[in-house]
Amino acid sequence: MSPVHWLFGDQLGPHFTSTAAGGTPEDTRWLLIESKAVLRRRRFHRAKAHLVLSAMRHRAAELGDQAIYVRAETYREGLARATGTDPVSVHHPTSRAALALLASLPQVTVHPARGFLVGHREFADWAARQSGRRLLQENLYEHTRRSHGILMDADGPAGGRWNLDHDNREPPPRGRATLGAPAPYRPGEDEIDEEVRRDLDRWEREDGISFVGRDGPRLFPASRREALAALDHFITHRLAGFGAHEDAMLAGDPVMGHSLLSSSLNLGLLDPWECVSRAEEAWRAGHVPLNSAEGFIRQVCGWREYVWHLYWHFGEDYRHRNALHHTASVPDWFAELDADAVEANCLSTVLAQVRDTGWTHHIPRLMVLGSHALQRGWDPAAVTDWFHRCFVDGYDWVMLPNVVGMSQYADGGVATTKPYTSGGAYIHRMSDFCGGCSYRPTERVGDRACPYTVGYWSFLDRHRSRWESNPRMSRAVGGLGRLGDLAQVIQAHHDAGDSPP
Structure with a gap:
């Protein structure tokens, strides 16, 4: 048999x-x-x-x-x-x-698991060697590169630094609606997709199964052949321009220079080793700059490996952590991806991207969607579930550490040393969303006060005692004392409630 x-x-x-x-x-x-x-x-x-x-x-x-x-x-x-x-x-x-x-x-x-570079036993041995120190992503990243010989020159990192993130934080080019990168690979649909769409229509009609968002045409690979074509297209045509503007956002260019390979990796259509090796080969051949190759490789063998192992290492209890005691429900307009109900241009634009494609890159996820949820005090478990359901690359192991740990700071600093949230000034610097918006990023009170600016200062004040002792937050907390309109800001945030900004 x-x-x-x-x-x-x-x-x-x-x-x-x-x-x-x-x-x-x-x-x-x-x-x-x-x-x-x-x-x-x-x-x-x-x-x-x-x-x-x-x-x-x-x-x-x-x-x-x-x-x-x-x-x-x-x-x-x-x-x-x-x-x-x-x-x-x-x-x-x-x-x-x-x-x-x-x-x-x-x-x-x-x-044993496949689809990752670091096995469970290897991670356990590495974690044991940390001798009670925090399990930092940067340390696992260095270990993974050393143990697998990724982007190394002799015993050190190529270029002399493990992390070139400092080179990859450029704002978008001003006065341009797009980054100007070659268009990303997009697959074509076939008879299998037609069958799937008919089945989903029937299940909605007859079986009581319902969905959010829109479907079609399919934008991401569904076969090994398509995934390899997407990888080759990114390495050949798009990786060179990926690095510098990795964190930038443009309303008319949701993809920017990003690879769009996360769904293929998380479906198991691609193996991480072939992704990082292709990127390294492109750099060594002189086709792409080091900061672009390293930035992409860090996403794959740095953060992805780290998130995978945190999911298993911290156990089921991690799911229920809520260090900031946030309990507000995710409002219907957000849950239903109702971008048209939102006036704030940044949030409306990003929510529409999720509604229409099931995807947006990591900075809109973190600094627009996640930051808004954090400022409003939404239940981190509900926010995690929303990200899991609404993103094509979202799985339990992906979203639990990303949202509970990084986005919502619900683990109290296990995965990150500070909460990732900001006022409107960051969004203004890193995007073109603020142009034409009803709100102004520098204004805290009044009809044109930016919801993110209001939310940021209210969030800092609400958790002031926690942030005062945080080395990366104490300076920002000190700024609260210089806000003569703080009481008005807090009241405006309270009045906003669950209504769309």
């Missing part, structure tokens, strides 16, 4: 089928299960549901007769229909819920 190996919907690349437990890839049957229960439990972005289902069905088509494709209400039901109680192998899944499910299934053998 041929061995059966289960491929979850984010384990779709060849590195998950290159070797098979109990057999060779050639004689293994590959099981993929569509579970409607996943879509019933949460209101996912429609484009995300489309992408995942399209990717799974494309993978099944690639595997041909070796694929066992089951459409079921639950994973448990699908597994029983496909294999009964026969043994099944699977690689370590990417969520705690999936791992708990596998632990309850006696016929399933779980093998």
